[in-house]
Amino acid sequence: MSEPILKVEDFQVYYKVHNGLLGKPGYVKAVDGVSFEIQKGEVFGIVGESGCGKSTLGKAICKLIEPTGGKVFFKGEEIEGYNSKQMRPVRKGIQMVFQDPYASLNPRMSVRDIIAEPLIIHGLASGKKEIDEKVIDLVRKVGLDVYHVNRYPHEFSGGQRQRIGIARALAVQPELIIADEPVSALDVSIQSQVLNLMNNLKKELNLTYIFIAHDLSVVEHISDRVGVMYLGNFVEIGDKRKLYDNPCHPYTQALLSAVPIPDPKAKKERIILEGSIPSALNPPSGCKFHTRCPKCMEICKQKVPEKTVLEEGHEVYCHLYK
Numbered sequence: 001m002s003e004p005i006l007k008v009e010d011f012q013v014y015y016k017v018h019n020g021l022l023g024k025p026g027y028v029k030a031v032d033g034v035s036f037e038i039q040k041g042e043v044f045g046i047v048g049e050s051g052c053g054k055s056t057l058g059k060a061i062c063k064l065i066e067p068t069g070g071k072v073f074f075k076g077e078e079i080e081g082y083n084s085k086q087m088r089p090v091r092k093g094i095q096m097v098f099q100d101p102y103a104s105l106n107p108r109m110s111v112r113d114i115i116a117e118p119l120i121i122h123g124l125a126s127g128k129k130e131i132d133e134k135v136i137d138l139v140r141k142v143g144l145d146v147y148h149v150n151r152y153p154h155e156f157s158g159g160q161r162q163r164i165g166i167a168r169a170l171a172v173q174p175e176l177i178i179a180d181e182p183v184s185a186l187d188v189s190i191q192s193q194v195l196n197l198m199n200n201l202k203k204e205l206n207l208t209y210i211f212i213a214h215d216l217s218v219v220e221h222i223s224d225r226v227g228v229m230y231l232g233n234f235v236e237i238g239d240k241r242k243l244y245d246n247p248c249h250p251y252t253q254a255l256l257s258a259v260p261i262p263d264p265k266a267k268k269e270r271i272i273l274e275g276s277i278p279s280a281l282n283p284p285s286g287c288k289f290h291t292r293c294p295k296c297m298e299i300c301k302q303k304v305p306e307k308t309v310l311e312e313g314h315e316v317y318c319h320l321y322k
Contacts, residue, residue, distance in 0.1 A: 003076055004037040005176060005208050006061070011035065011070035013053070013060045017281065028280045030056040032232035033070070040175070043202065043209040045223030045240075047216055047255070049277060053232040054212045055099070058178045061210070062094045063087055074176070092122055095169035099181040101161035105153040111139070111164055112149040118171040138167040143197060159190035163197065170201070178210045183218060195222055216259050220244055225313070228252045231288040232280060238314035248316045250293050287319065295320060 013031040018024075030053045038044045046054045059065045061072055063082070072080050079090050098104035105114055115135045119125040125134050136146055142163040153161055162182060169177055179198070183191040199222060201207060213219050219226055220240060227237040228251065236249040247253045254271040261268055273292045278284050284291050290300040299319050308321040 002039065005040040005075055006038040006210075007073040008037070008061065009035050009071040009073075011057070011060070011072065012068040013056050013065060014068040026281055029232050029283060030280060031060065031067075032283075034232070034234055036227060036234065036237060038176075038208060038210065040208055041206060042225065043211055043223045045211045045213065045219035045226040046229060047213060047219050047226060048229035050214060051277060051280070052229040053280070054229050055180050057229075058096070058180050058210060058212050062091070062096055062178060064096070088122075092172045093174055094176045094178065095172060095174040097162070097165050097169050097177060097179045097182045100185055101158050101165055102185070104165055105161055107153050110150055110152055114153075114164060115139070115149075115167050115171055118168060122172050124172060134171070138170055141170065141201070142167045157190075158186050159194060162186065162194055166197070166201070170205070174207070176208045176210070178212070180212045181214070184213065184215065191218065198222065216255060228255065231277060231283055233288065234317065235289065236316045242311070242314045246314075248310060248314075248321065249318050250295050251289050
């Protein structure tokens with residue numbers, strides 16, 4: 001197998017917090033020792049409940065949030081210790097599409113200026129004519145009309161704004177795009193249009209995606225491999241079909257049992273998890289999922305599970321498979 005385009009090792013993002021006015025400082029362990037690899041041209045989906053750390057992980061990889069520890073390799077180059085000046089050329093290779101298309105675009109800038117900004121910053125176009133040509137090409141690529149370039153974000157629907165965000169990300173010709181719940185704020189009918197657009201752009205431009213979402217149906221539609229996160233850690237990573245057809249971790253099984261199926265007559269066992277997600281400020285000992293796991297054993301309360309490779313392309317972090 002070729003060298004991965006992105007490799008993450010023992011990655012951590014901790015937030016320092018204070019308990020009360022005179023309380024001792026503690027740490028919210030938003031991402032707590034995550035490791036994974038992505039091959040060029042692959043779509044790696046990350047799923048999990050709200051608050052599990054998936055968006056924090058995406059932002060920290062491209063250093064929009066400063067990580068606490070671990071290593072990140074992009075195309076074999078370790079970028080973890082880079083400052084903002086050193087990160088500038090790396091940002092041409094890694095771009096991000098944000099969750100909220102209403103908040104991620106500057107309301108005082110026209111579409112032309114929003115898309116032109118990264119072209120100017122990275123020196124990819126100079127002169128009004130060349131900039132306008134590239135902006136128009138990008139606008140067409142994402143399915144918008146040429147006359148849209150003179151409009152402002154408030155004049156567009158949510159789906160159109162997300163297309164503008166995608167065009168802005170594509171402006172610097174990136175190889176890896178981190179899409180942080182790019183369709184969760186959109187209507188279902190618009191979601192499919194944006195997903196199809198992203199799929200087409202992936203094939204046309206040979207892109208690699210990290211696709212973050214909480215909707216397992218959306219992730220199944222677009223991903224090649226899927227990682228399931230719980231309270232700052234991956235609990236299961238696998239090729240899409242292996243993970244969806246044979247979920248092994250009790251948390252993955254519970255998530256997939258909640259996905260609606262098209263046939264109203266078909267019966268499906270629903271796994272109801274007891275309690276709520278523990279606080280990342282004071283996570284449980286051992287396996288973090290043991291407080292809600294229907295298959296919890298004594299060892300789960302004491303020891304953190306290590307990675308178990310079930311078969312090539314499918315790994316799980318669970319004591320059941322030791």
